[in-house]
Amino acid sequence: MGQLIAGIDIGGTKIAGGLVNHKGRLVGGTLTVPTRAGEGIKTSYGQVLRVIERLLRQAGGKNELSGIGLCAPGPVNPRTGMVLNPPNLPGWINLPLARKIEDRFRLPTKVENDANAAGLAEAVFGAAVGYRHVFYVTVSTGIGTGIIINRKVYHGKNGVAGEGGHVSIDYRSHYRCGCGTLGCIEALAAGPGMARRARVFLEQDHAAASLLRDMCGGHLSRIHPQMIEEARAKGDPVAKAIVDESGFYLGVWLAGMITLLDPEAIVIGGGVSRIGKPLFDKIRETIPKYTINREFAAKTPILPAKLQRNVGVLGAAALLLPAGELAEEW
Numbered sequence: 504m505g506q507l508i509a510g511i512d513i514g515g516t517k518i519a520g521g522l523v524n525h526k527g528r529l530v531g532g533t534l535t536v537p538t539r540a541g542e543g544i545k546t547s548y549g550q551v552l553r554v555i556e557r558l559l560r561q562a563g564g565k566n567e568l569s570g571i572g573l574c575a576p577g578p579v580n581p582r583t584g585m586v587l588n589p590p591n592l593p594g595w596i597n598l599p600l601a602r603k604i605e606d607r608f609r610l611p612t613k614v615e616n617d618a619n620a621a622g623l624a625e626a627v628f629g630a631a632v633g634y635r636h637v638f639y640v641t642v643s644t645g646i647g648t649g650i651i652i653n654r655k656v657y658h659g660k661n662g663v664a665g666e667g668g669h670v671s672i673d674y675r676s677h678y679r680c681g682c683g684t685l686g687c688i689e690a691l692a693a694g695p696g697m698a699r700r701a702r703v704f705l706e707q708d709h710a711a712a713s714l715l716r717d718m719c720g721g722h723l724s725r726i727h728p729q730m731i732e733e734a735r736a737k738g739d740p741v742a743k744a745i746v747d748e749s750g751f752y753l754g755v756w757l758a759g760m761i762t763l764l765d766p767e768a769i770v771i772g773g774g775v776s777r778i779g780k781p782l783f784d785k786i787r788e789t790i791p792k793y794t795i796n797r798e799f800a801a802k803t804p805i806l807p808a809k810l811q812r813n814v815g816v817l818g819a820a821a822l823l824l825p826a827g828e829l830a831e832e833w
């Protein structure tokens with residue numbers, strides 16, 4: 504049995520793979536190919552096989568590997584290794600991914616949803632090294648979360664626990680989430696939610712001066728999160744209010760997560776988290792106001808994610824690391 508693990512991050516836009524050693528270090532960089540998702544499962548699944556084959560060659564043969572870890576967009580059942588029906592991978596319906604890969608390559612194989620894998624990676628060798636109980640959040644086009652307890656992913660009864668992005672903080676909200684619920688934190692604070700709030704604000708208050716009006720060329724629907732951050736950095740009051748509001752929403756929501764889980768640390772990653780200090784400051788300021796154990800909550804470290812671009816590959820590989828083995832216990 505070899506010492507390297509093949510980590511594969513299957514996404515709707517790209518498939519990335521890398522060889523990872525047992526210390527969680529990438530050996531020889533990562534391979535990335537754009538996912539030909541629109542061409543259906545035969546093509547996109549074939550791409551995954553090609554990436555694994557290239558990694559096997561790079562490793563010098565399958566005897567150098569101890570296993571293959573894969574992460575894919577949810578819904579995924581990590582217990583059965585099934586990919587259920589991710590919206591951005593057309594045709595991937597009830598695919599027994601772990602079994603198919605294991606049968607083909609004759610190596611131990613594990614499958615996890617991408618947010619759980621990322622959370623495990625951050626806990627095992629990223630921002631939260633040294634902590635056993637970690638709540639992980641990624642804020643980008645959606646909000647994904649992972650609950651890591653004792654350095655294991657918490658899966659719940661059906662393997663679908665940890666969908667924190669779909670916890671509502673406002674049942675009267677005008678914003679309906681993609682999941683059908685009103686006021687999910689994802690609908691309010693993920694990138695598209697931020698852009699929508701900025702657009703609605705500027706539509707409703709025609710007198711409000713904002714750099715965003717020029718930046719989007721008068722087309723408010725073109726506002727995107729990076730534009731908001733750029734305007735905020737230039738001192739734009741509307742953009743600042745939108746970022747503050749996001750920090751407030753995330754703070755209220757994370758206060759609830761802290762009340763429930765009492766984690767040792769919270770790790771926040773994803774594109775929106777790159778706003779950095781202004782967002783994190785607002786989150787930290789808000790949390791103690793919305794939880795019962797204010798003193799403990801105020802001391803919970805709120806850490807920026809460390810692994811960023813390779814988090815999926817490292818998280819997939821972490822499923823096969825000794826600590827990752829524990830992560831599969833139920």
Ligand SMILES: [Zn+2]
Nearest residue numbers: 669680682687
């Ligand atoms: Zn939702």
